[in-house]
Amino acid sequence: MARYSTLIAVSLVLGMLFSCSEKDPISTDDPSNLSFQLLSIDTVNHVAQLQASAAHAVAYALYEFEGEQAVDSNAIGFFEYELLPGNSYFFELRAYGSSGRYLKASLSFDYLPVENEVPLENGYFSPLSYEGMELVWQDEFNGNELDLTYWSFEIGDGCPSLCGWGNNELQYYRAENTRVHDGVLEIEARNENFGGRLYTSSRIITRNGFSFQYGRVDIRALLPEGQGIWPALWMLGANISSVSWPACGEIDIMEMIGGSGRENEVHGTIHWDEDGHASFGGSYQLSAGTFVEAYHVFSIIWDESKIQWFVDNQLYHETSITSNPMSEFHQHYWFIFNVAVGGNWPGNPNITTRFPQSMKVDYVRVFQPIP
Numbered sequence: 463m464a465r466y467s468t469l470i471a472v473s474l475v476l477g478m479l480f481s482c483s484e485k486d487p488i489s490t491d492d493p494s495n496l497s498f499q500l501l502s503i504d505t506v507n508h509v510a511q512l513q514a515s516a517a518h519a520v521a522y523a524l525y526e527f528e529g530e531q532a533v534d535s536n537a538i539g540f541f542e543y544e545l546l547p548g549n550s551y552f553f554e555l556r557a558y559g560s561s562g563r564y565l566k567a568s569l570s571f572d573y574l575p576v577e578n579e580v581p582l583e584n585g586y587f588s589p590l591s592y593e594g595m596e597l598v599w600q601d602e603f604n605g606n607e608l609d610l611t612y613w614s615f616e617i618g619d620g621c622p623s624l625c626g627w628g629n630n631e632l633q634y635y636r637a638e639n640t641r642v643h644d645g646v647l648e649i650e651a652r653n654e655n656f657g658g659r660l661y662t663s664s665r666i667i668t669r670n671g672f673s674f675q676y677g678r679v680d681i682r683a684l685l686p687e688g689q690g691i692w693p694a695l696w697m698l699g700a701n702i703s704s705v706s707w708p709a710c711g712e713i714d715i716m717e718m719i720g721g722s723g724r725e726n727e728v729h730g731t732i733h734w735d736e737d738g739h740a741s742f743g744g745s746y747q748l749s750a751g752t753f754v755e756a757y758h759v760f761s762i763i764w765d766e767s768k769i770q771w772f773v774d775n776q777l778y779h780e781t782s783i784t785s786n787p788m789s790e791f792h793q794h795y796w797f798i799f800n801v802a803v804g805g806n807w808p809g810n811p812n813i814t815t816r817f818p819q820s821m822k823v824d825y826v827r828v829f830q831p832i833p
């Protein structure tokens with residue numbers, strides 16, 4: 463399905479200027495506290511909704527860039543404006559008081575539709591075999607549904623025991639947001655009010671279907687984008703139900719914090735218990751482009767002494783796991799794939815965040831040394 467994803471860069475300039483007046487503007491005849499914002503863009507019908515609001519305003523007028531005449535005016539401050547894809551827009555808004563004096567504010571944005579379907583062939587591929595190793599588990603996501611032999615869904619918002627999943631995340635996880643089609647697993651974060659939350663997404667785990675200790679993991683994926691979007695490919699220690707987190711250990715193979723200027727960077731991290739929560743992470747930046755534009759392969763090599771992190775087979779982070787407090791890294795782990803929305807690390811979505819957003823996983827493969 464071709465999708466018109468639209469990107470807006472919003473810059474909001476509020477000019478609180480009284481024009482043509484030398485009077486002290488402290489009067490209910492004059493407007494005050496003007497706000498002017500882009501409420502939404504309907505990318506199907508190409509319509510922008512703009513909302514202005516000011517105290518003591520009796521009329522609002524909308525002007526285009528350098529326009530002499532208002533393109534629209536009314537008493538409520540709500541405007542719909544038809545857009546042409548590929549253009550930049552600049553609006554000025556005037557809020558009039560009964561005195562006839564006005565406050566003005568402006569905002570600008572670019573409306574740049576892009577074809578958001580990145581072909582599966584675009585990007586890096588990892589080999590199906592490595593010398594001295596054997597493929598012990600894989601999911602190539604070749605069917606039409608998630609293989610429940612391996613995977614199950616974690617549903618909800620984490621409440622009551624772990625509301626916001628420990629990070630003040632905003633989404634409600636549902637099975638409905640996961641699809642397997644055209645050779646990929648797709649987890650879609652949506653701007654959808656459900657279960658008392660403003661967003662929905664999915665979080666899938668192999669807790670009851672597959673776990674392993676030591677090996678090489680390759681995961682080929684295309685990442686979503688936008689402020690507040692937080693895709694993750696990670697693992698938890700299989701003893702979590704008995705020792706809890708962080709004593710179970712956590713190995714984050716890939717996390718990306720969406721938002722402008724951050725989508726060329728991914729993070730690899732471990733968490734464990736060493737007199738409380740300890741963590742150690744590294745990050746990798748692409749030399750060009752973003753993780754939204756092409757598939758990349760996120761890997762770890764994990765053995766008795768260390769864990770190494772790779773992007774497209776480039777080593778970028780490494781840790782020893784031989785110290786005594788790191789016993790949690792010498793046991794079985796299972797996978798978690800999810801796309802979170804909002805939370806402590808990325809911050810919340812804003813007007814620049816386009817929904818829906820998808821993480822697509824082409825495959826996950828686990829290799830272990832041939833005995």
Ligand SMILES: [Ca+2]
Pocket residue numbers: 602603604645646823824825
């Ligand atoms: Ca595939």
